[in-house]
Amino acid sequence: MSYTTAELQKLSAFYKNQLLNNTVPFWFPKSIDKTYGGYLLMRDQDGSLIDDDKAVWIQGRAAWLLSTLYNTIEQKKEWLEGAKSGIDFLNQYCFDTDGQMFFHVTRDGKPIRKRRYYFSETFAVIANAAYAKASGDKKAADTARYLFGKCIEYSTTPGLLPAKFTGIRPSKGIGVPMIMMNTAQQLRETIGDERCDEWISKWIAEIKNDFVKDDIKCVMEQVAPDGSIIDHIDGRTLNPGHAIEGAWFILHEAKYRNHDPALIALGCKMLDYMWERGWDKEYGGILYFRDVYHKPVQEYWQDMKFWWPQNETIIATLLAYKLTGDEKYARWHKMIHDYAYSKFHDTRNGEWFGYLHRDGTIAQTAKGNLFKGPFHLPRQEWYCAQLLQDLD
Amino acid sequence: MSYTTAELQKLSAFYKNQLLNNTVPFWFPKSIDKTYGGYLLMRDQDGSLIDDDKAVWIQGRAAWLLSTLYNTIEQKKEWLEGAKSGIDFLNQYCFDTDGQMFFHVTRDGKPIRKRRYYFSETFAVIANAAYAKASGDKKAADTARYLFGKCIEYSTTPGLLPAKFTGIRPSKGIGVPMIMMNTAQQLRETIGDERCDEWISKWIAEIKNDFVKDDIKCVMEQVAPDGSIIDHIDGRTLNPGHAIEGAWFILHEAKYRNHDPALIALGCKMLDYMWERGWDKEYGGILYFRDVYHKPVQEYWQDMKFWWPQNETIIATLLAYKLTGDEKYARWHKMIHDYAYSKFHDTRNGEWFGYLHRDGTIAQTAKGNLFKGPFHLPRQEWYCAQLLQDLD
Numbered sequence: 001m002s003y004t005t006a007e008l009q010k011l012s013a014f015y016k017n018q019l020l021n022n023t024v025p026f027w028f029p030k031s032i033d034k035t036y037g038g039y040l041l042m043r044d045q046d047g048s049l050i051d052d053d054k055a056v057w058i059q060g061r062a063a064w065l066l067s068t069l070y071n072t073i074e075q076k077k078e079w080l081e082g083a084k085s086g087i088d089f090l091n092q093y094c095f096d097t098d099g100q101m102f103f104h105v106t107r108d109g110k111p112i113r114k115r116r117y118y119f120s121e122t123f124a125v126i127a128n129a130a131y132a133k134a135s136g137d138k139k140a141a142d143t144a145r146y147l148f149g150k151c152i153e154y155s156t157t158p159g160l161l162p163a164k165f166t167g168i169r170p171s172k173g174i175g176v177p178m179i180m181m182n183t184a185q186q187l188r189e190t191i192g193d194e195r196c197d198e199w200i201s202k203w204i205a206e207i208k209n210d211f212v213k214d215d216i217k218c219v220m221e222q223v224a225p226d227g228s229i230i231d232h233i234d235g236r237t238l239n240p241g242h243a244i245e246g247a248w249f250i251l252h253e254a255k256y257r258n259h260d261p262a263l264i265a266l267g268c269k270m271l272d273y274m275w276e277r278g279w280d281k282e283y284g285g286i287l288y289f290r291d292v293y294h295k296p297v298q299e300y301w302q303d304m305k306f307w308w309p310q311n312e313t314i315i316a317t318l319l320a321y322k323l324t325g326d327e328k329y330a331r332w333h334k335m336i337h338d339y340a341y342s343k344f345h346d347t348r349n350g351e352w353f354g355y356l357h358r359d360g361t362i363a364q365t366a367k368g369n370l371f372k373g374p375f376h377l378p379r380q381e382w383y384c385a386q387l388l389q390d391l392d
Numbered sequence: 393m394s395y396t397t398a399e400l401q402k403l404s405a406f407y408k409n410q411l412l413n414n415t416v417p418f419w420f421p422k423s424i425d426k427t428y429g430g431y432l433l434m435r436d437q438d439g440s441l442i443d444d445d446k447a448v449w450i451q452g453r454a455a456w457l458l459s460t461l462y463n464t465i466e467q468k469k470e471w472l473e474g475a476k477s478g479i480d481f482l483n484q485y486c487f488d489t490d491g492q493m494f495f496h497v498t499r500d501g502k503p504i505r506k507r508r509y510y511f512s513e514t515f516a517v518i519a520n521a522a523y524a525k526a527s528g529d530k531k532a533a534d535t536a537r538y539l540f541g542k543c544i545e546y547s548t549t550p551g552l553l554p555a556k557f558t559g560i561r562p563s564k565g566i567g568v569p570m571i572m573m574n575t576a577q578q579l580r581e582t583i584g585d586e587r588c589d590e591w592i593s594k595w596i597a598e599i600k601n602d603f604v605k606d607d608i609k610c611v612m613e614q615v616a617p618d619g620s621i622i623d624h625i626d627g628r629t630l631n632p633g634h635a636i637e638g639a640w641f642i643l644h645e646a647k648y649r650n651h652d653p654a655l656i657a658l659g660c661k662m663l664d665y666m667w668e669r670g671w672d673k674e675y676g677g678i679l680y681f682r683d684v685y686h687k688p689v690q691e692y693w694q695d696m697k698f699w700w701p702q703n704e705t706i707i708a709t710l711l712a713y714k715l716t717g718d719e720k721y722a723r724w725h726k727m728i729h730d731y732a733y734s735k736f737h738d739t740r741n742g743e744w745f746g747y748l749h750r751d752g753t754i755a756q757t758a759k760g761n762l763f764k765g766p767f768h769l770p771r772q773e774w775y776c777a778q779l780l781q782d783l784d
Contacts, residue, residue: 053624166503233442233761301693358749
């Protein structure tokens with residue numbers, strides 16, 4: 001199958017309508033914390049608050065979302081003010097005295113937990129960069145650029161952050177080059193930063209050389225520093241939804257670089273490999289973890305269906321179709337779109353459930369917690385609507 | 393219903409037969425590593441090895457099991473030699489230079505990961521104590537007593553081990569008094585240690601005073617240092633199978649203390665509360681996590697059925713029935729026994745699967761990994777057979 005222009009226009013309108021009339025209104029304005037700033041995002045299916053703690057990743061992601069809506073959809077005052085609330089909270093409460101950010105804080109900004117990596121920082125970069133573009137705030141721009149530099153330093157300086165494992169079996173994850181690439185793309189496409197293009201090329205080269213395995217048609221989640229496969233339980237564990245997210249970051253770069261054919265080929269290859277590994281032929285949807293050699297996966301939720309791998313696959317398939325016209329990607333996009341909106345979307349209360357069993361039944365009803373909030377779903381609806389908007 | 397003596401005799405024979413002719417032969421002698429010592433326990437359903445790494449907890453638990461079989465079932469040379477292999481591996485490879493034990497090592501004993509708590513140590517105590525009784529090895533007895541002292545020191549000295557969380561919202565888990573109580577019971581009942589009775593009384597008092605909530609009929613998994621409920625996602629999360637394991641540790645103590653009626657009442661109450669919270673009325677079996685106020689649980693595998701909560705509930709219900717004669721416990725025991733042996737037992741290859749979906753279908757097939765090995769199932773079969781052996 002392929003999509004007609006009319007069908008793509010209909011999809012574009014669908015995503016934009018879902019975003020603005022279903023997903024965003026589930027969260028805002030009610031989640032803006034007028035007392036302490038930031039957002040109260042840990043909510044059950046009906047929007048009731050289950051915890052008033054704040055997850056630092058998601059505070060940043062929500063501020064990014066509101067700023068991005070302001071920058072790209074409509075200059076609504078409430079979005080800009082909402083974004084400012086998150087930026088202020090991040091700046092005031094989410095940094096430790098050593099300059100590292102926390103992971104989990106109380107409603108009033110007291111630190112509960114700091115983790116050994118710097119994903120809080122990457123989300124603070126995209127939040128500050130998008131907010132700086134929206135507001136013209138120079139301090140936010142400086143913060144975004146400064147933190148981007150810190151993230152590069154963390155990612156290139158072994159031992160700067162404490163290690164979880166000994167040095168006996170060194171490994172590296174695809175998560176670092178992936179998130180850094182997307183952070184740099186966001187920074188570049190909001191306020192600009194001359195470091196970004198070169199670094200993005202390096203991270204793509206790392207993914208291509210060390211994580212993409214053509215001989216076994218696979219994108220590894222973790223490898224040894226030289227790119228070899230670590231044949232132990234953890235080293236064999238694949239995360240198809242994550243690799244597919246990486247695929248569309250690379251396809252986005254291809255699009256940015258005037259449809260660079262080598263990057264299109266790389267991104268499509270990654271999507272192809274991991275669709276084959278991750279798509280559940282029995283029940284539909286993208287499975288959470290797989291073993292590269294089809295052995296048992298240790299992570300307990302390995303065959304559950306989480307919301308975000310579906311969001312990333314909806315973007316990746318649509319973007320691959322837009323860039324290549326290959327009918328396969330239209331077919332895959334329709335499969336994942338139909339599966340996800342029929343199983344995850346809460347037609348009663350809005351937004352999506354996050355956690356389904358393999359067979360598509362709901363495992364638990366939270367819309368927001370320490371790990372889920374207004375990010376993957378609204379980003380997918382926003383990105384897909386933007387991608388198709390030239391058809392309107 | 394109640395069990396007739398003939399039914400209990402049949403159960404006793406069933407457990408002993410399963411233990412010796414199904415569960416233990418799945419693991420031994422094939423898992424004893426003749427090259428490096430210790431055990432190769434990370435196995436798929438058919439016994440094939442999926443990883444040659446060694447989980448330190450499970451190395452200790454396996455050495456405990458083999459020593460305990462030797463001490464209580466039959467003085468088989470292969471069990472004593474097998475136990476020695478694990479004890480030697482623990483002593484030679486599993487301690488860091490600071491005296492703390494590792495969590496995860498390679499086949500040849502190189503450290504992969506150390507964690508911020510001391511459960512490796514508690515399993516090394518019971519392994520060394522049981523082995524010392526089996527072998528008469530004085531060094532093993534000294535090691536068991538020394539490590540037991542270290543565990544008491546860790547548990548009573550805040551800040552001695554690095555913290556995962558800041559001090560903003562202090563909490564404590566029921567895991568520490570539970571595992572320390574059982575460690576002390578094992579130490580006392582193998583080689584004896586005069587510290588045990590007093591400490592066991594303290595840990596039971598802590599559980600009773602701080603974790604058991606009569607007003608809401610619940611055993612908390614985590615509380616504030618003063619025993620109050622922490623009304624956030626983590627603080628509300630209950631682990632019914634774990635609390636039921638704690639219940640039988642207390643019932644075991646009641647039995648040891650000449651059927652102490654106050655301890656029988658406490659253990660039965662904990663079992664009653666958490667059976668009500670954990671038993672899945674729709675599909676049977678004990679669910680993994682619940683929320684104390686019936687809100688969504690964040691841990692992804694919260695409604696899965698794992699092997700070990702079923703094992704602990706089989707012991708707890710049988711022990712409660714033996715101590716009280718209350719027909720309810722016979723009924724519950726039959727329910728959990730029938731559920732678990734019909735869903736988890738691998739009649740083709742022996743042993744149990746570890747990880748089922750809520751509806752009882754198999755989620756993944758590993759019999760052993762970093763967290764599962766020859767412990768909860770063989771301990772259950774051994775304990776229940778021992779408990780009923782006076783009927784033979």
